[in-house]
């Protein structure tokens with residue numbers, strides 16, 4: 007990663023990026039030549055774009071279709087092509103213009119972004135050399151890390167700015183900027199996706215989009231050259247801010263999150279981007295107009311891309327534009343400052359937002375776009391800032407300075423609340439904070455039912471920065487470490503080295519408490535660039551999770567080795583997601599055995615007794631739990647997916663969200679089957695889906711015989727308090743009753759009645775808060 011960062015900071019155009027990449031790779035692999043071929047998605051031709059070692063004149067002169075020559079073979083198979091004597095290989099094709107007759111050995115690997123081969127990296131040596139499997143693996147990882155950088159550079163190079171596009175950009179901007187309406191109505195409610203829990207009451211701060219010029223009075227200098235200088239100064243300033251932020255966030259939240267800013271730096275460093283700004287500033291004589299026009303052009307080009315991965319890069323371009331604009335306006339034109347208790351309403355939930363705005367002053371965030379798995383959402387939860395995403399039109403529906411309420415847990419914002427509603431929410435917020443604070447203070451109390459049944463309460467986290475929350479809320483270790491979160495922060499999956507370091511930090515910080523590390527669970531709604539993911543019509547049922555890991559064994563084995571390397575402290579458990587049959591478990595275990603052998607060969611120490619468990623999150627796994635239990639060391643039920651697959655409800659589709667209910671009797675029945683199988687095999691079983699944080703679920707999960715609940719860190723004290731008021735004997739009876747009913751609503755009523763009958767509604771801290779929940783389920787009761 008450090009090398010890749012170095013390449014980015016030394017490269018200012020596509021050509022420079024490619025040249026620096028081949029130099030770096032040749033150096034790292036100690037090869038006499040390194041060449042990079044880019045693939046044209048339309049013609050499927052590979053063209054030599056950069057080389058060190060082959061004749062420089064052959065760049066852009068040598069092209070070959072996928073399938074032809076050794077390079078083309080790597081492109082069609084998607085696999086490395088390695089040969090000691092290239093000329094003897096049946097696919098060898100000689101290109102005299104390259105001077106390659108001097109070279110003997112050859113190795114090529116594809117660069118893959120979202121399942122598509124975007125190019126090939128090849129190295130050659132003069133003397134015969136047998137590349138061993140670890141060198142091939144290093145080369146492959148190198149190509150995976152470099153691919154997103156190359157594609158970003160290529161994307162930036164793609165953008166051409168014609169006069170026509172510029173005026174189009176201005177016309178579009180003018181048409182789209184409508185003023186928010188005046189409000190007469192009170193309690194105007196907008197609903198979105200609950201993204202980060204908590205209640206905030208505050209004043210709206212409408213975060214201007216990069217192109218919202220209406221509110222700014224920018225007076226350009228009379229001399230266009232001065233405008234160019236202003237703009238270049240602002241770029242330099244933005245670059246310094248980004249560097250500073252990378253450092254600041256690195257020390258505050260761990261380096262994993264700081265990597266997000268790499269892409270932004272790459273854009274600011276891009277020669278084409280800077281040249282376009284310069285030209286536009288000279289033509290328009292206005293630095294601000296130039297900036298907005300150029301950003302708009304890039305945005306439009308990216309938006310036209312058919313691939314969603316590329317379309318998402320719009321967010322990066324906008325974030326960079328916003329940053330340069332702030333630097334440009336900073337000295338002379340102040341936008342309204344953020345005041346304490348601000349409800350920030352933005353177009354998107356961007357990670358940079360938290361560093362740019364004063365975090366202490368943000369009471370909540372609401373956004374039009376983005377979802378619960380965006381980088382911004384990860385930050386919001388880490389910082390425990392309530393957030394709601396995905397409310398169309400919210401930016402034009404609000405006015406800066408007006409009062410609003412945000413309920414992050416319910417996913418709603420209420421504009422212009424009247425006194426009655428304000429009073430209700432103030433009480434709710436008070437209940438929430440007092441309860442959490444009180445309960446945090448009691449964190450050393452055991453989680454035990456009145457009749458003495460102990461339950462382990464662990465936390466679900468995904469970033470090193472979340473560890474402080476585990477301690478703050480008194481969780482007994484980590485029941486689910488979602489490793490794909492690291493991948494989001496990195497915009498690609500970190501190397502084995504970096505992972506080993508990260509997992510070790512987590513294990514050491516938690517020792518002797520257990521840390522359950524789940525292997526990469528991508529796909530469905532979670533995408534990252536460098537693990538060879540394909541576009542699929544039905545991604546929740548496609549090549550996701552363990553299927554993706556088994557199909558990308560290089561990345562999977564690197565992760566397994568990293569987990570074992572970090573296991574020396576003896577408190578790591580390894581968990582495999584989305585297992586659907588014992589075959590997958592066996593395949594994964596075979597790769598674990600290979601990873602262990604390679605550590606043995608390298609003399610690297612590890613814990614020989616790392617428990618290997620599976621997630622029960624697909625009905626087939628629950629139904630065949632007996633078989634699975636015989637071949638693994640623990641189970642953890644992932645109710646988020648188990649509910650999705652049992653009820654055939656896409657967990658991210660708001661149109662069917664009313665059917666999605668983890669307390670549906672069918673889901674409970676599958677949990678029951680899994681508990682019985684675990685108990686017969688004598689292996690532990692936990693639940694790590696979101697349901698573990700839900701008050702109504704607690705009595706039922708404990709009654710089912712679950713021994714560990716892993717939840718959002720801030721929910722741990724609440725769950726503990728509920729458990730401490732219950733009798734296990736009652737709960738078993740409740741579960742029997744719940745298994746006899748036909749609907750989720752009836753199950754809710756059984757659980758709500760238990761909370762009420764156990765006297766929890768009288769509890770001084772959580773009682774008032776739970777009463778609102780119980781009242782919804784048992785009206786009048």
Ligand code: PEP
Nearest residue numbers: 623644645646647694695
């Ligand atoms: C689950 O499916 O319940 C789970 C814990 O995994 P994720 O939410 O990460 O898919």
Ligand code: MG
Nearest residue numbers: 623644646647
């Ligand atoms: Mg899952």
